[in-house]
């Protein structure tokens with residue numbers, strides 16, 4: 034008998050238990066031991082089997098089900114919970130002398146011999162995770178140290194955090210650690226954000242913190258956060274040594290990292306610090322120092338605490354690496370969104386292993402505050418951020434020829450006077466449709482993979498078409514002819530100074546035209562995304578396209594209508610309205626439409642399950658027998674629409690369990706009928 038048919042006849046409850054155990058075991062091998070024993074494909078097959086079974090038999094889903102790793106329901110606002118043990122921080126030191134002081138303070142308080150454990154100081158977000166009877170029951174952020182946010186569903190998506198422990202774990206304990214975002218994931222995330230015109234995160238710590246606070250665990254799951262655990266708390270914990278407790282935690286399947294060490298004396302502590310001060314550059318994640326803890330836990334009580342931190346532990350913070358060099362000139366870059374960035378051109382200098390020639394000068398206010406002048410000796414620092422920044426000026430070294438430089442008031446690319454929005458530090462060039470880097474950026478976005486996906490046109494070709502004035506905006510692309518393109522030439526100067534000519538031959542031209550022709554079949558939701566409306570990323574474009582179903586309907590929408598669409602906030606709504614208010618944008622849309630691009634949803638109308646809910650709008654609130662996302666999907670699949678807030682035009686309030694009393698009251702005031710889950714299903718199943 035085949036394995037699949039065997040599974041089918043198996044008792045679903047047993048099969049769910051078996052799959053849960055097996056998948057958790059694979060996760061442990063993959064994420065903790067780094068020794069996978071099954072292919073990704075096979076893993077995914079088992080996981081989809083479990084997802085399907087749990088959907089059919091939700092009553093059998095286990096608390097440590099690995100399906101929670103992909104994220105469940107959206108949590109609106111986190112619940113605040115009190116920490117069982119306050120979440121303290123550590124005293125910081127920046128020099129080895131201060132560590133000697135720390136050691137002497139301890140020696141004054143105890144005559145017993147003791148040793149230290151040195152650990153990495155992970156640069157992330159602190160978390161306290163509770164395990165009861167081996168199951169992860171709660172995860173809480175630091176908050177103010179007394180109370181924090183319950184982010185359990187988000188933390189459960191982190192694959193290196195076990196949902197169930199193994200071995201001889203205590204019944205009830207908390208383990209503290211740091212949630213981090215590895216460099217590779219940070220770079221991926223920022224690349225995607227830039228594509229979507231979202232502000233990139235300044236450093237992995239901010240990205241980890243932002244990710245952990247997201248309301249939708251499915252989105253958190255995509256971020257690939259990681260976590261290192263470093264501190265056990267509870268009543269009946271094994272061992273009286275911190276080092277041994279960490280080893281124990283490791284044996285229960287918890288990820289403690291491999292980089293902690295027992296140090297018998299200060300010399301060994303300093304060796305550990307010095308080693309990691311350099312070796313940290315090779316780590317795939319950020320650390321900002323070393324934590325030194327007394328190993329003998331029975332001494333912790335007698336050493337006690339100061340107001341904020343324990344006396345038995347201290348953090349040594351690495352100094353951000355700095356170098357001094359001359360500021361040669363300042364240039365101003367215009368980004369795809371029009372934001373101006375002042376950039377310092379420096380005399381090349383070695384910093385943290387790389388040669389630095391350019392550094393960020395932040396913005397006009399900071400330049401003025403630091404009083405930076407040309408030819409000054411400036412201090413460059415490479416901290417958690419990827420781009421080095423100028424952090425100061427050595428005034429004593431100011432040369433005679435140091436010169437004040439003016440911050441620009443017009444765009445260096447198009448001459449338009451710059452604007453500065455209230456409360457924003459950056460200057461912007463408002464000429465979004467004619468300023469070359471902005472229009473080029475818009476074209477690049479238009480052809481990009483997630484938008485119109487015209488891969489026969491790349492950045493270089495777009496630049497050439499733009500520079501040759503053949504294309505000013507997206508609609509011009511569709512007017513290009515074979516004759517215009519054939520033989521177009523451009524010189525490229527490579528890094529070694531060689532000049533190379535590229536020219537469009539028959540094949541290239543044919544491919545470009547074919548790519549453009551094919552893109553006419555791309556769905557409305559992608560066309561809408563491709564227009565490059567600020568804050569309208571892929572997901573928002575999809576929402577708007579499927580909600581309004583055509584550009585005509587979207588154009589008619591008022592600010593209020595837009596805000597009422599599920600998941601559309603005021604910032605997006607304002608941006609959409611502003612975009613459609615510009616006649617030049619309407620002209621582009623009209624021309625694109627004339628060229629045959631899709632401006633309405635067509636094909637999916639056939640894939641609707643029914644049109645029983647056509648013309649009806651729903652607010653879905655509370656909890657249901659399946660996830661709220663699934664319920665919303667059903668509304669859409671039967672031709673209905675989801676909106677976020679109740680208004681006169683809402684047809685129904687679909688009320689699940691635990692719905693807030695306020696919603697109910699408002700629905701009654703507005704005379705909106707309440708539907709329960711059973712009635713809803715009866716409506717669509719009839």
Ligand code: IVH
Pocket residue numbers: 121122123124152153154155156158159211263264324343346348
């Ligand atoms: S021990 C009571 N160990 O740094 C002692 N903290 O400034 C609890 N951190 O609050 C903390 N790596 O968020 C400890 N190996 C490590 C750490 C670590 C990073 C964070 C943690 C802590 C802060 C102290």
